[in-house]
Amino acid sequence: MDTEDLPRRRLGTFPTPLMELPRLGALLDGPRLVIKRDDLTGRGLGGNKIRKLEFLLGEAVEQGCDTVITAGAAQSNHCRQTAAAAAACGLSCHLALGGDGEEAVVGNLLLDHLLGARIHWCGEHRKGEDLDRIAEEIRRQGGSPCIIPYGGSNATGAVGYVEAALELAAQLDEREWKLSHIVVASSSGATQAGLLVGARMAELSAEIIGIQIDPEKTAGRTLPENVAAIATEAAGRLGRSWSFSPGEVRVETGYFGGGYGVVGALEREAIRLAASTEGIFVDPVYTGRALGGLIDLIRRGRFQREDRVLFWHTGGSPALFAMGEELLSR
Ligand SMILES: Cc1ncc(COP(=O)(O)O)c(C=O)c1O
Numbered sequence: 001m002d003t004e005d006l007p008r009r010r011l012g013t014f015p016t017p018l019m020e021l022p023r024l025g026a027l028l029d030g031p032r033l034v035i036k037r038d039d040l041t042g043r044g045l046g047g048n049k050i051r052k053l054e055f056l057l058g059e060a061v062e063q064g065c066d067t068v069i070t071a072g073a074a075q076s077n078h079c080r081q082t083a084a085a086a087a088a089c090g091l092s093c094h095l096a097l098g099g100d101g102e103e104a105v106v107g108n109l110l111l112d113h114l115l116g117a118r119i120h121w122c123g124e125h126r127k128g129e130d131l132d133r134i135a136e137e138i139r140r141q142g143g144s145p146c147i148i149p150y151g152g153s154n155a156t157g158a159v160g161y162v163e164a165a166l167e168l169a170a171q172l173d174e175r176e177w178k179l180s181h182i183v184v185a186s187s188s189g190a191t192q193a194g195l196l197v198g199a200r201m202a203e204l205s206a207e208i209i210g211i212q213i214d215p216e217k218t219a220g221r222t223l224p225e226n227v228a229a230i231a232t233e234a235a236g237r238l239g240r241s242w243s244f245s246p247g248e249v250r251v252e253t254g255y256f257g258g259g260y261g262v263v264g265a266l267e268r269e270a271i272r273l274a275a276s277t278e279g280i281f282v283d284p285v286y287t288g289r290a291l292g293g294l295i296d297l298i299r300r301g302r303f304q305r306e307d308r309v310l311f312w313h314t315g316g317s318p319a320l321f322a323m324g325e326e327l328l329s330r
Pocket of ligand 1: 316
């Protein structure tokens with residue numbers, strides 16, 4: 001069984017670029033830095049979820065659904081990409097967003113509207129607590145909804161990142177590069193889970209370090225528990241009876257700052273450095289925090305000079321436009 005054998009819809013533009021970060025690397029004076037540009041997956045302004053949605057929507061279409069429904073914060077990148085993917089597949093899209101509807105219609109939320117998504121404001125419930133209720137409403141009105149979990153994080157979504165790791169392995173072979181580490185923003189877990197499975201399939205020895213973005217649990221599980229469970233199930237889907245335990249999932253938990261979505265000095269510096277040295281935008285919630293974490297690890301001497309460390313850019317730049325001067329360093 002291979003990723004090719006699963007139902008899917010082609011939504012993104014692949015392979016995404018693998019590039020060096022010479023100016024950022026020189027400024028930090030640490031290991032060699034490279035970047036995988038999954039901010040450039042294409043559809044709906046791109047990001048990591050497009051890879052997951054190829055398989056999630058493949059399954060929804062195969063099951064005969066006419067509507068997809070998912071959940072996230074008001075500025076959710078996952079929700080914006082789901083709305084874009086649904087539009088491209090001719091499906092209706094409902095979004096269960098955290099908040100009370102008073103949020104400014106900017107950034108991802110503006111794009112959700114332009115993509116034709118129907119928004120349900122769910123107060124504190126930003127992680128999909130109301131999805132069953134909304135699905136039931138849609139059924140009563142004659143629709144056939146498919147629930148896509150918070151963050152697109154289940155074994156089906158993770159398969160997109162198994163494939164991403166295989167794509168990276170082929171690019172590394174071409175360039176005759178060897179990686180020592182992969183650093184990635186990790187939140188609902190399927191991105192890191194898919195990378196773990198794909199790296200094992202491709203025999204990549206790089207250590208995969210998730211920078212935990214959200215201090216809160218998802219579906220009652222810690223991030224390492226979630227990643228391990230999703231990885232084990234995704235491996236099973238692909239015919240590998242591999243078991244991953246939470247203890248072998250490498251997660252850095254020191255970068256929560258003021259909490260989920262709160263921009264601090266760490267994120268501001270990372271956003272400014274990526275933009276001013278390489279002309280690359282990271283986002284205020286996920287990749288700004290993850291790159292900030294990587295910069296801190298470099299400064300603390302976590303890596304050797306001869307290491308080659310890959311930063312996996314998972315997208316999110318539309319959220320920059322939901323912020324104002326708070327992004328500028330004070
Ligand atoms: C830009 C960005 N990076 C990383 C992530 C985290 O990916 P995962 O939820 O698969 O851990 C997200 C999730 O929403 C995201 O929007």
